[in-house]
Amino acid sequence: MDHLAGYVFIGAAMFVLGVFTMVTRRNAIYVLMGAELILNAAALNFVAFARHLGNRLDGQMFAIFIVILAAAEAAVALGIVLQIHHHFPSIDVSKPDRLGD
Amino acid sequence: MDSFSFWFFGGCALVGATLVALMPRLVHSAFSLVLALIGVAGLYWGLGADFLGGVQLLVYVGGITILFIYGIMLTPRDATRTKLTALLFPGLIAVVPVAVMLHLAWQGLAVAFHAPAELAEPQPTVDAIGRAFLTRDQYLIPFELASLVLLAALVGAVFLARRRKES
Incomplete structure (x- = not known):
């Protein structure tokens, strides 16, 4: 099953499940996990297309940069989540709806 | 695979x-x-x-x-x-x-790539990736920028996550 469609199918399914997680949950950490699923789906597509369209390295380089940015995003976002938890009793993403104090 | x-x-x-x-x-x-x-x-x-x-x-x-x-x-x-x-x-x-999206992905790709050419045997990529990262006309600038982004993000995360004194 070395078939591009299989990888694109898995990537599309992971993307959809990530969007579903981000849309249906109101807990901020669920939203972050959905974002990680989406980033993984995109990176998987990059690597699969690069392998099947000429066996180039560029798709893997893009995926490595996606992993780098995902690490940075997760660190900053969890810092923000901790601050939300500090200011509000919960980490419900619909609670912080005003700027400043 | x-x-x-x-x-x-x-x-x-x-x-x-x-x-x-x-x-x-x-x-x-x-x-x-x-x-x-x-x-x-x-x-x-x-x-x-x-x-x-x-x-x-x-x-x-x-x-x-x-x-x-x-x-x-x-x-x-x-x-x-x-x-x-x-x-x-x-x-x-x-x-x-x-369902529509998965169907389109499956069908469109099955039409476009229904007979995948014989893929080249995968080579070890560590050496090539290392060279690509440190070659100026390839990925040197993004590589160095990525290190800056990581540094800024991690310092920012520490700054954001610390507990403020007054509260």
Whole structure:
């Protein structure tokens, strides 16, 4: 099953499940996990297309940069989540709806 | 990539992602995310991306998941519960576009690439990736910028997450 469609199918399914997680949950950490699923789906597509369209390295380089940015995003976002938890009793993403104090 | 490992790791990724979306408890979703990430790492190996698979395991499974677990431990527990029935209605709404999208992906690609050419045997990529990162007309600038972004993001994360004195 070395078939591009299989990888694109898995990537599309992971993307959809990530969007579903981000849309249906109101807990901020669920939203972050959905974002990680989406980033993984995109990176998987990059690597699969690069392998099947000429066996180039560029798709893997893009995926490595996606992993780098995902690490940075997760660190900053969890810092923000901790601050939300500090200011509000919960980490419900619909609670912080005003700027400043 | 042989058929068994494709279905095994692809199944890991799909089952893990589904459980992330459906598990009622946050901790269970985090561990399902580990399963999905390991599945994606296996798919990378099958695609000949050995270095990227290792990076995926180290950074995602070893690093980001630990961050999530710490985030879960540091936030209130009762906010981490979602009834599965609350997901039923959005799930039913989501089924139609998802089916259309997956069908289009499958059909379009099956038409465009229905007879994949004999793929070249995957080569070890570590050497080539190292050279690409440090060659100026390839990825040197993005590589150095990425180190700056990581430094700024981690310093910013420490700054954001610290507890302020006055409160």
